[in-house]
Amino acid sequence: MFDLIVVGGGPVGLYTAKLCEDLGHKVVVLEEHGKVGEPLQCSGLISRNIERFFPEVREWNVIENEVNSAVLHSPKSELVLKKKNAAYVIDRSKFDKKLSEMVRSKIMLNCRVRSVAVKKDCVEVNTNKGVFESEMLAGCDGANSVVAKGLCVKPRETIKGLIGTVNKKDRSEIVDMYFDKDRLRDGFFWKIPRGKKLEYGVLGGDVKFENLEKFFGLKRYEKFAGLIPIGSVKKSYFDRILLIGN
Ligand SMILES: Cc1cc2nc3c(=O)[nH]c(=O)nc-3n(C[C@H](O)[C@H](O)[C@H](O)COP(=O)(O)OP(=O)(O)OC[C@H]3O[C@@H](n4cnc5c(N)ncnc54)[C@H](O)[C@@H]3O)c2cc1C
Incomplete structure (x- = not known):
C-alpha cells in the first residue's frame, strides 16, 4: 500500500510526487502514456519565476x-x-522529462487509471495494470481528469x-x-x-x-x-x- 498515488505524470503530478517523497512518503505515479512529456501539448511559454521552483532550470537545456x-x-x-x-520559451517535453529524473518514486508508464473509489481505510485505484491502494490520492490528470469525474466534480x-x-x-x-x-x-x-x-x-x-x-x-x-x-x-x-x- 502506498502513502500517495499520483494520477498523471505531467509537471504538476511529477512535482507533487517529488515534494511528497522528499517528506518521506511512499509514492507512485501512474501515467497513461508510454513516455513522460509526450505527446507534446503545450507552447511552454512560462514566467521566469520558474527559477524560484527550479533554480537549476537554465542548466537543463530546456530553454x-x-x-x-x-x-x-x-x-x-x-x-x-x-x-x-x-x-x-521552454521545450515542455524535455522539461517534463527532466522533472521525472528528479522523482525517485516509481513512475508507472502506460498505466491508465479507469476509476477511483474511496474505501474505509484507503483509496482504491483501478487501472489497466491492476488495482493499487493508497492512503491518499492526488488527481493530477489534466483537463479530462478521470479522478475529477469520479468525484462528480462538474466538468469544466x-x-x-x-x-x-x-x-x-x-x-x-x-x-x-x-x-x-x-x-x-x-x-x-x-x-x-x-x-x-x-x-x-x-x-x-x-x-x-x-x-x-x-x-x-x-x-x-x-x-x-x-x-x-x-x-x-x-x-x-x-x-x-x-x-x-x-
Ligand atoms: C496548445 C496548448 C498550449 C499551451 N501553452 C502553454 C504555455 O505556453 N504556457 C503555460 O504555462 N501553459 C500552457 N498550456 C497549459 C499547460 O499545458 C497546462 O497548464 C499544464 O500542462 C498543466 O499541467 P498538469 O500537470 O496539471 O496537466 P497535464 O500536463 O495535462 O498532465 C496530465 C497528465 O495526466 C495524464 N493522464 C490523464 N489522464 C490519465 C489517466 N486516466 N490515467 C493516467 N494518466 C492520465 C496525462 O497523460 C498527462 O501526462 C498550454 C496548453 C495547450 C493545450
Missing part, C-alpha cells in the same frame, strides 16, 4: 528562447507590452489549443497575439519565436487546424494539440483525494 515583449494585434490597432526578462468547459511549428530560425524576443472576432469569435492566434523553430497557435472553442492555416498561410508544419480547462473547480479537496493542476 529555447527568452522573450521580453508581447504585441497584441487587433484589426485596428496594436498594443505593445514590454517587460525585461519576462518569460522563457474546455477549449482547444492547436499548435503548428515550422523549421524556421527565430530568435526574436517578441510574442505576437492576434485578436479578430470576425475571423475567430471566441479565441486568439499567436506566434512564438522558439529559437530554432517558429510556432503558430490558435486557441478557442471549436478551432481547427484550417483556422491556423488560413490565418497564417501555413502549408507544411508539425501539428500538436491539447485541451485547456476554463476556470477552476469549486472544490478541490475530498476525503483522501486532492485535485491539483489542470
